[in-house]
Amino acid sequence: MSAVHRAADIGYTFLPQYQGRGFAAEAATAMVDLAFARLGAHRVTGRNDARNNARNDASAAVLERLGMRLEAHLIENEWVKGEWTDESIYAVLAVEWASRPADPCCRTDP
Numbered sequence: 001m002s003a004v005h006r007a008a009d010i011g012y013t014f015l016p017q018y019q020g021r022g023f024a025a026e027a028a029t030a031m032v033d034l035a036f037a038r039l040g041a042h043r044v045t046g047r048n049d050a051r052n053n054a055r056n057d058a059s060a061a062v063l064e065r066l067g068m069r070l071e072a073h074l075i076e077n078e079w080v081k082g083e084w085t086d087e088s089i090y091a092v093l094a095v096e097w098a099s100r101p102a103d104p105c106c107r108t109d110p
Contacts (some may be wrong), residue, residue, distance in 0.1 A: 050086035
């Protein structure tokens with residue numbers, strides 16, 4: 001986390017046999033809660049490989065479920081595995097996080 005800008009990034013990777021079970025949403029919710037409640041973040045971002053496939057669509061859905069909005073789609077900004085790839089950047093502000101509707105599957109407060 002950048003203390004000056006009060007900005008944090010989150011990320012997650014799961015083995016294929018554990019994908020699609022809600023673990024990413026649950027873990028990411030806890031990470032965003034931690035960033036805002038304990039670390040004093042103003043903004044949390046998540047980045048996603050924007051190639052159009054099921055894995056990345058699911059990851060984007062997790063970020064959107066957290067209440068993050070798509071803020072940027074960077075075209076061919078990274079060289080990955082021998083090719084240029086796009087990247088999507090999602091973000092949520094502390095004030096937005098605090099006022100979001102509760103998602104019963106991903107609540108981390110008591």
